[in-house]
Amino acid sequence: MKYYDDGNKTIVEGYDSFHIQEILECGQCFRFEKISNDAYDIMAHRKKITVTQQQDHIVFESVTKQEFETIWMHYFDFDTDYRQVKATLWEKDLVIRDAIEYAPGIRILNQDPWECLLSFIISQNNRIPRIKQIIQNISEKYGDNGTCFPTPMQMAGLCEEELKLCKTGFRAAYMIDAAQKVSTSALDLNGLNALETTEARKQLMTVKGIGPKVSDCILLFAFGRREVFPTDVWVKRVMEHFYFHGNETSIEHIHELAYKKFGEQAGIAQQYLFHYARCNAIL
DNA sequence: GCCCAGGCACTCA
DNA sequence: TGAGTGCCTGGG
Numbered sequence: 463m464k465y466y467d468d469g470n471k472t473i474v475e476g477y478d479s480f481h482i483q484e485i486l487e488c489g490q491c492f493r494f495e496k497i498s499n500d501a502y503d504i505m506a507h508r509k510k511i512t513v514t515q516q517q518d519h520i521v522f523e524s525v526t527k528q529e530f531e532t533i534w535m536h537y538f539d540f541d542t543d544y545r546q547v548k549a550t551l552w553e554k555d556l557v558i559r560d561a562i563e564y565a566p567g568i569r570i571l572n573q574d575p576w577e578c579l580l581s582f583i584i585s586q587n588n589r590i591p592r593i594k595q596i597i598q599n600i601s602e603k604y605g606d607n608g609t610c611f612p613t614p615m616q617m618a619g620l621c622e623e624e625l626k627l628c629k630t631g632f633r634a635a636y637m638i639d640a641a642q643k644v645s646t647s648a649l650d651l652n653g654l655n656a657l658e659t660t661e662a663r664k665q666l667m668t669v670k671g672i673g674p675k676v677s678d679c680i681l682l683f684a685f686g687r688r689e690v691f692p693t694d695v696w697v698k699r700v701m702e703h704f705y706f707h708g709n710e711t712s713i714e715h716i717h718e719l720a721y722k723k724f725g726e727q728a729g730i731a732q733q734y735l736f737h738y739a740r741c742n743a744i745l
Numbered sequence: 746g747c748c749c750a751g752g753c754a755c756t757c758a
Numbered sequence: 759t760g761a762g763t764g765c766c767t768g769g770g
Contacts, residue, residue: 587751588766
């Protein structure tokens with residue numbers, strides 16, 4: 463892969479395993495808008511960029527080469543060789559092969575931990591369009607420039623009623639608790655990087671509204687813990703369907719099988735499977 | 746009008 | 759320790 467400046471944009475050529483639609487619409491992030499089939503606006507790391515994918519190159523608009531190197535390269539996980547990851551998973555079984563073939567351009571993003579944490583608190587009992595709407599409401603109302611996601615400090619200064627104006631419902635209390643813990647360093651988000659995954663998960667779960675599933679999403683999508691296997695109803699459904707003869711199975715058993723089968727790449731496998739399950743009516 | 750959605754907290758055995 | 763239930767809200 464090579465990349466170069468072209469005025470106010472950066473062009474990437476010779477890329478592999480990158481499909482902007484699959485990446486954004488596989489349920490891992492919520493701050494994007496579709497402009498056309500191959501172009502999206504993306505809000506992340508307090509910036510708004512436009513990504514347009516052509517057959518042989520990708521255009522990152524409003525991105526300098528330096529920004530690409532310091533922010534977006536990592537955000538889009540270009541440090542990971544997905545060809546290698548897929549080759550490894552491919553050997554595991556036919557199910558994961560189908561899932562990979564269905565969306566071979568999926569990548570796991572490296573998102574901002576704070577925004578990711580809040581996003582997945584909001585995600586409980588919610589569908590994706592509504593999650594997106596709520597996050598946008600919050601950003602417009604309480605974030606800088608009416609576009610940035612509020613900082614922990616900004617959010618800690620709000621009351622439940624103010625958040626409920628953004629349609630957060632019962633999650634407002636959870637969000638305030640998260641903001642208070644993070645802004646006072648009772649929960650040190652940066653510090654989680656140094657911890658073992660199980661310990662980091664335990665720390666995340668000290669926040670109200672963060673249980674096993676939400677913490678695993680945060681660990682996978684913001685802390686690069688590719689071995690975790692967030693198991694929501696969709697993943698549960700696809701795992702039961704393909705690996706347990708359609709029988710009701712506990713999350714523990716599903717995790718056991720996932721770790722045994724996919725090992726260090728379980729999180730990436732999960733994302734292929736999740737997307738596959740959601741897009742296939744057979745489940 | 747009713748039911749449910751990509752969980753979690755809380756309560757009560 | 760595990761099962762049962764309520765939760766905001768909007769769309770099918």
